[in-house]
Amino acid sequence: MTDSGNGSELAQKAIRQMRMAKEAARQIAVASTEQKNEALKRMAALILENRAFLAVQNKKDLEAGRENGLSSSLLDRLELTDARIDAMADGLRQVADLPDPVGRRYDRQTRPNGLVVEKERIPLGVIGIIYESRPNVTADAAGLCFKSGNAVVLRGGSEAIHSNAAIAELLQNAVEQTGLSKEIVQFINTTDREAVNVMLKQDALIDVIIPRGGKGLIRHVAENSTIPVIKHEDGICHTYVDETADLQMAETISLNAKVQRPSVCNAMETLLAHASIAEAFLPSVCEKMAAAGVELRGCERSRQIVSGMKPASEEDWRTEYHDLILSIRVVDSLEEAVEHIETYGSHHSDAIVTRDEESARRFTQGVDSSSVFVNASTRFADGYEYGLGAEIGISTQKLHARGPMGLEELTIYKFIALGDGHIRE
Amino acid sequence: MTDSGNGSELAQKAIRQMRMAKEAARQIAVASTEQKNEALKRMAALILENRAFLAVQNKKDLEAGRENGLSSSLLDRLELTDARIDAMADGLRQVADLPDPVGRRYDRQTRPNGLVVEKERIPLGVIGIIYESRPNVTADAAGLCFKSGNAVVLRGGSEAIHSNAAIAELLQNAVEQTGLSKEIVQFINTTDREAVNVMLKQDALIDVIIPRGGKGLIRHVAENSTIPVIKHEDGICHTYVDETADLQMAETISLNAKVQRPSVCNAMETLLAHASIAEAFLPSVCEKMAAAGVELRGCERSRQIVSGMKPASEEDWRTEYHDLILSIRVVDSLEEAVEHIETYGSHHSDAIVTRDEESARRFTQGVDSSSVFVNASTRFADGYEYGLGAEIGISTQKLHARGPMGLEELTIYKFIALGDGHIRE
Numbered sequence: 001m002t003d004s005g006n007g008s009e010l011a012q013k014a015i016r017q018m019r020m021a022k023e024a025a026r027q028i029a030v031a032s033t034e035q036k037n038e039a040l041k042r043m044a045a046l047i048l049e050n051r052a053f054l055a056v057q058n059k060k061d062l063e064a065g066r067e068n069g070l071s072s073s074l075l076d077r078l079e080l081t082d083a084r085i086d087a088m089a090d091g092l093r094q095v096a097d098l099p100d101p102v103g104r105r106y107d108r109q110t111r112p113n114g115l116v117v118e119k120e121r122i123p124l125g126v127i128g129i130i131y132e133s134r135p136n137v138t139a140d141a142a143g144l145c146f147k148s149g150n151a152v153v154l155r156g157g158s159e160a161i162h163s164n165a166a167i168a169e170l171l172q173n174a175v176e177q178t179g180l181s182k183e184i185v186q187f188i189n190t191t192d193r194e195a196v197n198v199m200l201k202q203d204a205l206i207d208v209i210i211p212r213g214g215k216g217l218i219r220h221v222a223e224n225s226t227i228p229v230i231k232h233e234d235g236i237c238h239t240y241v242d243e244t245a246d247l248q249m250a251e252t253i254s255l256n257a258k259v260q261r262p263s264v265c266n267a268m269e270t271l272l273a274h275a276s277i278a279e280a281f282l283p284s285v286c287e288k289m290a291a292a293g294v295e296l297r298g299c300e301r302s303r304q305i306v307s308g309m310k311p312a313s314e315e316d317w318r319t320e321y322h323d324l325i326l327s328i329r330v331v332d333s334l335e336e337a338v339e340h341i342e343t344y345g346s347h348h349s350d351a352i353v354t355r356d357e358e359s360a361r362r363f364t365q366g367v368d369s370s371s372v373f374v375n376a377s378t379r380f381a382d383g384y385e386y387g388l389g390a391e392i393g394i395s396t397q398k399l400h401a402r403g404p405m406g407l408e409e410l411t412i413y414k415f416i417a418l419g420d421g422h423i424r425e
Numbered sequence: 426m427t428d429s430g431n432g433s434e435l436a437q438k439a440i441r442q443m444r445m446a447k448e449a450a451r452q453i454a455v456a457s458t459e460q461k462n463e464a465l466k467r468m469a470a471l472i473l474e475n476r477a478f479l480a481v482q483n484k485k486d487l488e489a490g491r492e493n494g495l496s497s498s499l500l501d502r503l504e505l506t507d508a509r510i511d512a513m514a515d516g517l518r519q520v521a522d523l524p525d526p527v528g529r530r531y532d533r534q535t536r537p538n539g540l541v542v543e544k545e546r547i548p549l550g551v552i553g554i555i556y557e558s559r560p561n562v563t564a565d566a567a568g569l570c571f572k573s574g575n576a577v578v579l580r581g582g583s584e585a586i587h588s589n590a591a592i593a594e595l596l597q598n599a600v601e602q603t604g605l606s607k608e609i610v611q612f613i614n615t616t617d618r619e620a621v622n623v624m625l626k627q628d629a630l631i632d633v634i635i636p637r638g639g640k641g642l643i644r645h646v647a648e649n650s651t652i653p654v655i656k657h658e659d660g661i662c663h664t665y666v667d668e669t670a671d672l673q674m675a676e677t678i679s680l681n682a683k684v685q686r687p688s689v690c691n692a693m694e695t696l697l698a699h700a701s702i703a704e705a706f707l708p709s710v711c712e713k714m715a716a717a718g719v720e721l722r723g724c725e726r727s728r729q730i731v732s733g734m735k736p737a738s739e740e741d742w743r744t745e746y747h748d749l750i751l752s753i754r755v756v757d758s759l760e761e762a763v764e765h766i767e768t769y770g771s772h773h774s775d776a777i778v779t780r781d782e783e784s785a786r787r788f789t790q791g792v793d794s795s796s797v798f799v800n801a802s803t804r805f806a807d808g809y810e811y812g813l814g815a816e817i818g819i820s821t822q823k824l825h826a827r828g829p830m831g832l833e834e835l836t837i838y839k840f841i842a843l844g845d846g847h848i849r850e
Contacts, residue, residue: 402838
């Protein structure tokens with residue numbers, strides 16, 4: 001419950017910013033939907049109008065990145081191309097078009113004593129976003145927090161510091177031009193890692209921390225934060241092809257889940273095939289996977305059916321490849337498939353292909369994942385695909401929100417009770 | 426993500442228990458409502474049948490407590506009277522009668538591409554309860570976790586170790602007699618505090634920690650847990666009497682909020698009175714408070730109206746007395762009342778007494794508390810009063826659940842998506 005924690009100048013400055021965010025949170029919490037939407041559209045406009053400014057600032061990051069020997073894929077993530085600047089602006093306008101979750105009253109009931117109790121959706125308060133490399137997160141995350149009535153404290157990766165600061169400045173200007181306090185959006189403008197550690201202890205000022213980045217970042221945040229954290233971790237996703245599956249459908253779904261975008265968290269990493277269809281199913285799907293550039297790693301039984309596969313190790317079952325690699329295992333039953341998923345999976349997104357309703361029921365009940373699919377690709381685990389409009393991430397934890405998180409998941413409720421002089425006996 | 430953390434024998438034993446809980450969580454998650462209710466009724470029966478056994482074990486704790494010089498109020502909390510044993514059994518039977526939140530499907534939608542997406546309520550998994558002194562928490566908390574399909578790891582206070590262990594043993598026997606694994610209910614049978622610290626690092630085995638006890642315990646848990654925590658902290662609750670209030674109603678509500686049960690978290694600690702009604706309101710309510718044994722501490726202006734009050738210090742506004750003490754402040758406006766509550770309150774439960782709907786609206790919007798009351802006593806902030814049937818506690822945090830938490834709040838959802846060969850373009 002302390003908001004001190006560190007006496008350095010840097011720490012003091014960061015804490016001042018978080019205090020301002022907490023103060024400003026009260027203003028954005030009660031701002032009208034119209035005012036919030038106007039500010040979001042203004043953010044989009046300023047980003048487009050200041051394309052040249054953004055390019056100059058982004059160039060500084062790219063040059064520093066080249067000097068520091070960043071990999072080409074990291075440099076690619078860092079770059080604010082014209083298309084990406086357009087996408088940021090589009091994203092903000094889309095958020096403006098989404099329904100406002102704040103203020104909705106629901107679960108109204110009149111108690112036997114006449115007390116009327118209901119819930120009202122309210123913002124979480126101040127959301128801390130700690131993220132890496134991609135500068136577009138600055139606009140995307142701030143836009144979602146803003147629309148859901150929250151103040152936000154942004155702490156981006158050091159590689160993108162100039163780009164992030166530039167975007168944050170434009171967002172703040174837009175907020176101010178709409179007549180709201182620019183303190184609603186705070187950007188921690190330092191590459192010093194101390195700032196992250198100071199931030200993680202401010203449970204009196206920040207209500208929730210959302211880390212977005214690699215395993216190391218998320219682990220560091222979870223281990224050091226005294227603030228509640230919403231984690232977005234690995235996706236070790238499976239597709240299980242049941243004995244009654246339409247094998248043509250299973251092939252199409254498996255290929256889509258693996259190949260369409262292998263670098264994302266909802267791509268498939270392991271294909272499980274029931275022994276009774278393995279010989280009919282695996283040769284064709286493996287041929288097509290290989291043709292699409294997928295490296296195959298199989299269990300012993302699958303390697304007896306399809307020659308030329310590398311053996312899959314215990315480690316393979318636990319690995320999120322983020323790449324064109326697939327592990328394959330033959331199982332004797334749906335229960336064995338569920339057991340494999342529960343043992344090695346990450347409770348993210350898993351699918352069954354089956355014609356049998358009872359199999360579908362057993363699978364969706366037995367697999368404890370945030371998204372369970374029947375006859376569909378795991379790639380659908382996504383806020384847009386679920387109609388949330390946008391997503392701040394895909395929660396892999398069980399508290400508060402699971403799976404794709406949209407605006408509603410950036411809010412909570414309070415109870416409002418209306419009496420007429422009610423007292424407790 | 427590690428479940429080691431400590432190599433001592435005690436740590437290894439505790440970790441084995443948590444592993445068994447995680448394994449058993451899969452069984453209770455899919456148990457039928459009937460089977461769970463049967464086990465709950467069996468728990469109640471065994472507690473009543475083993476009254477003598479409980480009394481013997483409880484006596485060991487009471488004797489040790491007296492030897493260790495526990496205060497009479499702590500000894501009182503510790504005692505398992507006949508009435509309290511009855512109440513534990515009644516509580517378990519009531520939980521059996523509550524609707525089962527698990528398995529409910531909702532928010533069903535058919536996406537434009539034909540994918541059918543819905544949510545299903547599922548248990549959180551393994552819930553860790555870390556609690557102090559009162560042995561009835563063993564039965565109450567375990568019953569709620571069990572009905573909501575969760576395994577539970579109980580770690581009670583050292584003063585009640587024999588009573589807690591005895592109750593836990595009866596609960597496990599009941600579970601086993603119903604044909605379920607007794608590993609669903611785990612009790613950490615040691616007074617060594619190391620066990621708590623080991624428990625707090627098992628994020629691979631426990632899904633959420635609910636601490637129930639004093640400030641020190643809750644702070645320790647929040648600072649050391651790598652597992653998400655649901656906090657139940659202070660209630661610094663206010664009643665604000667608006668300028669349009671029915672003063673008779675305001676007096677009745679204020680007295681009820683302060684006097685009816687001053688030791689609980691939803692009792693009022695500070696009374697705020699609008700300046701325009703202060704002279705008409707304060708003398709009478711203060712007289713009645715004093716007659717009820719309440720010590721009054723006032724701001725300067727209230728002391729000019731009512732003589733004989735001690736002065737309230739800055740510290741008073743921040744204090745949860747848990748006792749027959751009340752601080753009183755005169756404010757010039759509803760906004761000043763809101764400002765006071767937001768500055769000094771604990772966001773638990775606060776009330777306005779007013780005849781004006783617009784004042785009620787401004788107050789309920791401006792006060793960021795888990796329960797906001799209009800013309801009712803703050804004492805209604807309670808799971809039973811809100812129709813939740815029972816409560817595991819009153820959350821004072823913003824993530825997952827706010828205010829009184831019932832069975833539903835011990836569950837979360839997963840997304841289930843039904844396709845027909847759907848792939849992502």
